[in-house]
Amino acid sequence: MRIIPLLLLILLHPYFSNAQKNSLNLIPKPNKVQYGEGTFQIPTDIALFTTADFAEASSMLAEYPQLKTAAVEVLKKINKKHQHGVRLFPAEPVDKIAPDAYRLQIDESGILIKANDQKAMLGGIYTLIQLGMLQENPLMLPQVTIDDSPRFGYRGLHLDVSRHFMPLxxxxxYIDIMAIYKFNRFHWHLTDGAGWRLEIKKYPELTDKAAWRTHRHWKDWMDNGRQYTAKGTPNASGGFYTQEEAREIIDYAARRGITVIPEIEMPGHSEEVLAVYPHLACSEKPYTQGEFCIGNEETFTFMKNVLNEVLTIFPSEYIHIGGDEAEKKHWKTCAKCQALRKEKGFENEEELQSYAIQQMDEYLQSKGRKLIGWDEILEGGLTKGATVMSWRGEEGGIKAATMGHNVIMTPGSHLYFDSYQTDPRTQPEALGGYLTIDKVYSYNPIPKELDSEKAKHILGAQANLWTEYMPTYQHVEYMAFPRALALAEVNWTNQELRNWMDFKQRLQHHYKLLQQLDVNYYRPSYNVTSDISFNKEKLSNTVTLHSEQLTPNIFYTTDGTEPTSRATPFTNPIEFTTTAVIKAASFIDSARVSPIEELKLDIHKAIGKKVFYNSTWEGYPAQKELTLTNGEKGGLSYQDGQWQGFTQNFDAYIDMERREEINKVSMRFMQIPGPGVFFPGEYLVLLSDNGKNYRKVGAITNLEDSKDPKLKFKTFTVTLEKPQMARYVKVVATNVNKGFLFTDEIVVY
Structure with missing residues (x-):
């Protein structure tokens, strides 16, 4: 007799209700959905109607395969006979549809999309296209009304084609996928030191030589002389886009509601230009610098001539000029640059860079355009109309917004898709960093430091793909997707409607969609990962095991044996009050589908004891003095708040508060050479009774290869031949590679 009431409780439970409401599985999540009853089946002879306002947008209906062959009738006037079929009609005042919003209504009469302008209409069309792609039968659609509009006006994806040229x-x-997920800005990074990629008719050598190099892979080229070569030579590798091809891309993107923003680097990152036009360098010699000579008037003539051609190709409001990472040492010794500095009364070389940026900004404004630059352009001041891309964290964006400049958020911590997206030990080599899809999804482009008025200057967010380690378009896809889908929702959906678990559930349906589009996306890993929470009062570790699968099937052991499908299944967090070793793996039926993950949980003598530093941390404080004896280990990223970073030798000691029996002392270090993180050269342990006179009890010399690019972890353990009594435990680790030493815990038994 309790079956019916129990069923009602289940149906009314919030989780069940949410599951029902999420059944559309759209990404980004619409801001308002009302569900009707039943479905609408698209007939083979369905009529397609539009008004002249949306005649151009209506061509995109052909991307819905079941509508591909249907002709669109453009109406001069809407009447009663146009109340069925697929209709693209302008919003009326009674509809109460906001200027940038659309309404998609599917009912027994067919499909009706209303909007105020072409871009908003495209949003509705691509919602319909995505909805169809997600159905088992695209001819059968749920009856539903969607009212939707974007949170941000700027929703960007970037692509660097300088390091590795990508085919048209x-x-x-790339643009097709962007459109499906409602991105509206394609930032095309066309020039950089690794190659110039856009035809400039006035300067043919830019594409005859500066677009070609001696080695195909960027890393090989960097390690072997960094030379450019003439187009047509046997070893030439590279390419460029003609002006007609660029226009083809611009038109292709525009039809899909996407604006192409070109980036032409200046005044730095210009090695390729100065190799073929060395008179624009301070040294007037090729291969000597990457920055234009700011004191040379011909520099500005060149820049303006290039921009003149760029402006005839690209109709975008914004033109990106880079403006970042200019090395200023050549300007300090250049007679022309120093003469200009004195003439203008500049105090330093930063003001020379600012002068160059302002010259380009004023020139673009005189042509009716606006400048975008990376956040370094803030140094020395900006003209009023400049827009800042904040990549070195959010600080530049906060500063720019506070000054009244518009900002596009692109922080490396959350939106640099050249970072590893999962355990770097399992991935192709990347530039460094660690950025999982859930971290991308967690990003909010509005910093909490900004009040509502200043927050209006945040136009939106953009992910960047720098292709040093992406030699093919398939690798670009692997790094971009599905992380870009998380950003799509960050940029579009209202913050209060976003939920990671809800997104993750919907994401499962988009793997099918990406397969349909033949995208070489990153597949979710079966590898077991863990969250470990240490309770300092109870001296216990609580462990949660998971993987990137939606419903992982994990088995584990604690007795030292390897897990099988007959081991203990992980269902709930496990608490340990003593030192333990967990071995865990993922399974499909009885087959193991992941490596065995081994976790060492240390409940050791030094937990909670005070650490004294003879050489302090630098840049990465983690939990400061509490870090190395807090019982918590670091994860895969040195930015996770548990890894402490040192640029000198590590030298610290623990006060055990009383004489203790010491058997062994361990420390774990990380190595990933790309960003300059290395194991120590030597690891030494010393003991003392009074904190002044120390005796060395053991040392380990590191023999690991410091050039292997893979992420590695190594635990250095000194085990005493016989236990010794001591109150103070000192550890020294030498920094022989002059990079960073990262460590997470001093473990004493």
Whole structure:
């Protein structure tokens, strides 16, 4: 007799209700959905109607395969006979549809999309296209009304084609995927030291030589002389886009509601230009610097001539000029640059860079355009109309917004898709960093430091893909997707409606969609990962095991044996009050589908004891003095708040508060050479009874290869031949590679 009431409780439970409401599985999540009853089946002879306002947008209906062959009738006047079929009609005042919003209504009469302008209408069309792609039968659609509009006006994806040239066909595919997920800005990074990629008719050598190099892979080229070569030579590798091809991409993107923003680097990152036009360098010699000579008037003539051609190709409001990472040492010794500095009364070389940026900004404004630059352009002041891309964290964006400048958020911590997206030990080599899809999803482009008025200057967010380690378009896809889908929702959906577990559930349906589009996306890993929470009062570790699968099937052991499908299944967090070793793996039925993950949980003598530093941390304080004896280990990223970073030798000691029996002392270090993180050269342990006179009890010399690019962890353990009594435990680790030493815990038994 309790079956019916129990069923009602289940149906009324919030989780069940949410599951029902999420059944559309759209990404980004619409801001308002009302569900009707039943479905609408698209007939083979369905009529397609539009008004002249949306005649151009209506061509995109052909991307819905079941509508591909249907002709669109453009109406001069809407009447009663146009109340069925697929209709693209302008919003009326009674509809109460906001200027940038659309309404998609599917009912027994067919499909009706209303909007105020073409871009908003495209949003509705691509919602319909995505909805169809997600159905088992695209001819059968749920009856539903969606009212939707974007949170931000700027929703960007970037692509660097300088380090590795990408074919035109892939650029179109990239834009196709962007459109489906409602991105509206394609930031095309066309020039950099690794190659110039856009035809400039006035300067043919930019594409005859500066677009070609001696080695295909960027890393090989960097390690072997960094030379450019003439187009047509046997070893030439590179490429460029003609002006007609660039226009083709611009038109292709525009039809899909996407604006292409070109980036032409200046005054730095210009090695390729100065190799073929060395008179624009301070040294007037090729291969000597990457920055234009700011004191040379010909520099500005060149820049303006290039921009003149760029402006005839790209109709975008914004033109990106880079403006970042200019090395200023050549300006300090250049007679022309120093003469200009004195003439203008500049105090330093930063003001020379600012002068160059302002010259380009004023020139673009005179042509009716606006400048975007990376956040370094803030140094020395900006003209009123400049927009800042904040990549070195959010500080530049906060500063720019406070000054009244518009900002696009692109912080490396959350939106640099050249970072590893999962355990770096399992991935192709990348530039460094660690950025999982859930971290991308967690990003809010509005910093909490900004009040509502200043927050209006945040236009939106953009993910950047720098292609040093992406030699093919398939690798670009692997790094971009599905992380870009998380950003799509960050930029579009209202903050209060976003939920990671809800997104993750919907994401499962988009793997099918990405397969349909033949995207080489990153597949979710079966590898077991863990969250370990240490309770300092109880001296216990609580462990949660998971993987990137939606419903992982994990088995584990604690007796030292390897897990099988007959081991203990992980269902709930496990608490340990003593030192333990967990071995865990993922399974499908009885087959193990992941490596065995081994976790060492240390409940050791030094937990909670005070650490004294003879050489302090630098840049990465973690939990400061509490870090190395807090019982908590670091994860895969040195930015996770548990890894402490040192640029000198590590030298610290623990006061055990009383004489203790010491058997062994361990420390774990990280190595990933790309960002300059290395194991120590030597690890030494010393003991003392009074904190002044120390005796060395053991040392370990590191023999690991410091050039292997893979992420590695190594635990250095000194085990005493016989236990010794001591109150103070000192550890020294030498920094022989002059990079960073990262460590997370001093473990004493």
């Amino acid at each position: 066909s892939f650029i179109k595919k």
